[in-house]
Amino acid sequence: MRSRKSRFWQQILGAVLVSFLLMFPVQAQEEDPNPDSPTPILLSEAGSTRALAAPSESIGQTNLSKIKSGAFSANSKILLFVSNLNLMPDEGANAFRVNVEDAKGRQYRFPVLEIMPVKGQNGVYALTVLLTDELKFWERPKFKGDVLVSLAWRGLVSNSLRLGIGKTGGIIKNDVRAVSTTAPPTQIDKSENSPNPTPNFVGYYYSADRTRFLEQATFGPTPGIDQKIRRLGLRTWLNTQFEAPYPTNPYPNLILMPGNATDECRATLNCIRDFYTMYPVQTWFYKEAFYGDAQLRHRTAWALSQLWVVSGVDTQQASWMFAYHQKLSQHAFGNYRNLMTDITLNPAMGNYLDMIRSTRNNPNENFAREILQLFSIGLFMLNQDGTLQLDGDGKPIPTYDQNTVNNFTKVFTGWTLCENTALCPNRTAGAPNYKDPLLLNQNNHDLTAKTLLAYPNAVNQNLPAGQNGATDMTQALDNIFNHPNVAPFVSRILIQHLVTSDPTPAYVGRVAAAFNNNGSNVRGDMKAVIKTILLDPEARGNVKTDPKYGKLREPVQFATNLYRQFNVRSFDGTTQSDGYVNQIIAPMGQNTFNSATVFNYYTPDYIVPGTALNGPEFGILTTGTAIARANFINTIVFNRIGISSLAPFGTSIDLTEMQASATADASGNQLLDAINTKLMHGTMSEQMKNTILTAVLAVADTDPLLRARTAIYLVASSSQYQVQR
């Protein structure tokens, strides 16, 4: 099967985008291809909006004009025909999703089992599709008549066509995308893939995709960074980001304070705030997000902080959280295995998940359980594309059981805060040491043998009795790190944080492959993982049309993107913001560095209400926070954050550019165009534009600032903007 497919791929399609998975030396200026994939076309019967479809047994049939598409039985396998693809090597069935809607408006998805080229029909592929809903949102679907099918690929959706299941006919209406597309299929014009060279070297022409890329790789686009990417191109910019010094605003070097604040501190102005709360972490974090140069590292560390969660709820001092964040940012472009070690031995984590209190006589399983469930492999065995492995009864297969947790609990016994003067450089008398890594007390380590994770060719599945605690830990982390789930598990979560909530298995698989092997036989190389996520064809492109593509902006990104887009600065506009903004972001459901639980603000598996789609950030979108989002926009657009003891400089946005657009054109069109480009990379619908224009024109043209504010409020508070596509 595999070799037949490989040969088949070699035969077709010269235009292959091999560069996606290759690593280049840092110095070289790398070329970026056209980011736009072709839009797939589902073939219909001649002059009809009925999909060309045939039973799967007719796979060898090449004369498409002879196919008469009737009705098919539910649960049968059929062929659908698609053209206008530009497939990469190894890009197969799991890159496609067949979306289905019935006459009641209910949504289903049929699995695509295989894709094969149709002989003698250059550029046409036959998709083998199983007519069984895989979303399972609706129980016991009954198909009796036509449904509408469309095909999604790399964030692009095909035309939609009718397909008869059970019988043809019924009350389903063609939707706006129902377009008859009879053969012969169009041949891809590969010349379109390279824009005309111009005398002044431009690295990356695609302005809409530049904005999209910056939404994914930074805390929001700015004109400066956009210009840089335009010149350097994506790949070269990524390489410079991997080397960029971090942070731009140094981590505050806070001293360790006693576990109980002294009376002196309590009596000193701001002492509690500056040492015993997350305030310094939050203001530092937002300043770095607003103005830092190493945006990608800051963004990646932020994503990692939502995977390896430590909360300010239990982390008493800002210095503890800084020490933790330093480890995240240090390894953001390092190796995942080293991240595992340093976080396991980090005191904030040791405290948060109780490892510093776990001894052989009084074991505590908290960290042991969560490192497996949340930080590395998850609960169920995964295929390399992130889909669930199923047993013979169609049930998911657990990755471990309570016994495994008990054994890992033993592994992690015996560690304490580093309070040995000789071994702990940051030890401070009278204050718990949350800066140095944990120290082993071998006397408290469980010396029995341990049985760890089982998987094919498992590394260190059995640890012998009597080992040193550090050896046990190293070997146990190796056992976890080499589990086949780690690559798809971590890859999928990072894709969700950076690009899209419900990535195709093919996308997850491409990133997981980079995790498993960066091209130089290194596993866990975060640079390779991040690069693959951001350069994947499912991430790239000027426009994404798949209705199931995108993600709801989390409140932190929602806020920083808008602030950066409008040149965030101090209250009076004369200097930088002080970063005191968490207090207006937290009401949207994301109190920065204060997640309620170890499950982060939202779970990666959250299902958007009323759908079967993953949408983690919807976990904190409620009637309450939806209004909080609109009110946040009201605050930043119509007001400023004033100067106070908490905010020495305050925060405001700069609307002069938008105001100028409003002044220059009394019709409002120039203002709308400017905002459309800036915030929505040109995807604003005509309807939306007209609605906003009506409101803008209700403001006298003598008040261009209010016109600008009106337009920005309406775009930024809209769902169309809040969903990042």
Place this chain on the structure above:
Amino acid sequence: MKQNRREFLTKSGCALGMAAIATQVQHFGMMSALAQTVDGSNAPSVPNDYRALVCIFMQGGNDGNNTVIPIHSDASLSNYSSYSNARTASGLAIAQNALLPITVPRMNNLSYGLNPSLGVVTGGINNGMHELWAQGKMAIVTNTGTLVKPMTRAQYQANSVPRPLQLFSHSDQVTQYQSGRSDQNSFTGWGGRISDRRTQADNPGGLVPMITSISGAQLFTAGQSTLPLAINNAGTSLSSVLSPQGFNTTAASQARLSAFNQLRAQDLNSDYIAAASNITNQAIQANQALSTFQEVTVAFPNTSIGSQLKQVARLIKKRADLSVNRQIFYVQIGSFDTHTSQINGQGTLLSQFSQAVRAFYDEMVTQGVSNSVTTFTMSDFARTFNPAGSGAVVGSDHAWANHMFVIGGAVSGGNFYGGNTSNGTPFPTLQMNGPDDADNGTNARGRWIPTTSVEQYAATLARWYGLSDGDMSIVFPNIVNFPTNDLGFMQP
């Protein structure tokens, strides 16, 4: 610019906003009509009374073993010694004379004890929950937990009956309590599914969804066709809890408000945009309904759970204005994940819980609806009978079957309910590696195997609420695996 909200609504007539919304908002009754006409028939007969379920989720896994404790010394059952032998040395046991006694008819009138934090506490504003037992307004459903089918210890250890997915894992056990099934992951919660089935019949003209969460989005409240109202706790008044800020009566501002509302009817071909707009629509519609509100009478404690239940009480007081006959509420209290420092940690949380529940009950009495409002608890799981650690930091780890509280005038209170354990009573045998322990061998920690399933517990509440027999297996697909769907703790 700043003005009284009611004044603003009057001046602007609020019709502008509503006109735009009317074109797009799916009426809450209509939404579930879709589900019902498709899936089956519910002859719509609008009830002439009011009923509400209030779920209190104890996040993190409340240690039931330190919540309901045997006081008696009857040697034929687990008694106080069984408890203290396991927990005294490590410092986790509560002194016998500190327990708040309850007499349990089902246990041959033996004496059991509630955690002292459930009674009169220092700094409390009422007498707590304990008194409600003797008044017959509180029942305890014992040894309850996630199950796919009834399961004996031998079956558990032989793995011969399907186990719930990922026992002892917070997120999964929370999910299963809230979804009401343990054999597969579910996109919906049992509260949401009740709402799917009942909204059209019970609240045909309802101005707010049948379900309200005061703790954000929760699986429990998610249905296939219905969404919850999610609002802040009583720290924010009902009239401003969902009010978009920054609009005034000028023509320009009203034009902006109109556009703000219209935009949510556009670009709905994207599933994510449609979902976000739908949630905002619900907020705007609910905001119209909540623009006036009346304060409650009884004093509530100034805690998170107190403030959440106070907001529930305010909404219940507005039930006629909101045109609702049936409501489900979700609140939560956390964090009970007491791996360490449990004595103080759990004690503080239980007293907050008890004070808030008592205030809420008293307010329901004041409002005259105490027989119409039933409060019940859920929690991730219980905790190991065997302590974790010792001394001041002693705690306990993740376990399984737990004890649940049900409070209200419609409860057949003052008794234990649920299936019998190995000892022939509904209270488990408190013995590590004993007949009710899922764990085996010398390292067994005491994780009781449930003898009452979440579904049975939930179905009993749902039946009282008005769910029909026909809908029972739709809302609780696995209820057929269990001997009864009515545990008897609700009055007929």
